[in-house]
Amino acid sequence: MERLSLNEVSSIIKELKETNQYEKYQDMILDDFENHQVVYTLDSDEIIALAYKNKLFLLKC
Numbered sequence: 001m002e003r004l005s006l007n008e009v010s011s012i013i014k015e016l017k018e019t020n021q022y023e024k025y026q027d028m029i030l031d032d033f034e035n036h037q038v039v040y041t042l043d044s045d046e047i048i049a050l051a052y053k054n055k056l057f058l059l060k061c
Contacts, residue, residue: 003042004049012049025051 004012016022025048032038040047051057 009049
């Protein structure tokens with residue numbers, strides 16, 4: 001998976017916030033850290049945008 005430009009990230013995050021999906025993705029990233037001690041090296045907004053763009057679903061355990 002390649003990194004997204006800042007414009008792509010901003011556009012996707014804006015779309016997710018407008019459709020009230022952003023919080024769902026954000027909660028799942030927090031769950032990864034709290035329950036599984038997963039630490040990402042990318043900004044959370046970029047992870048969310050990459051997942052959404054590539055039609056990946058973040059799973060909450």
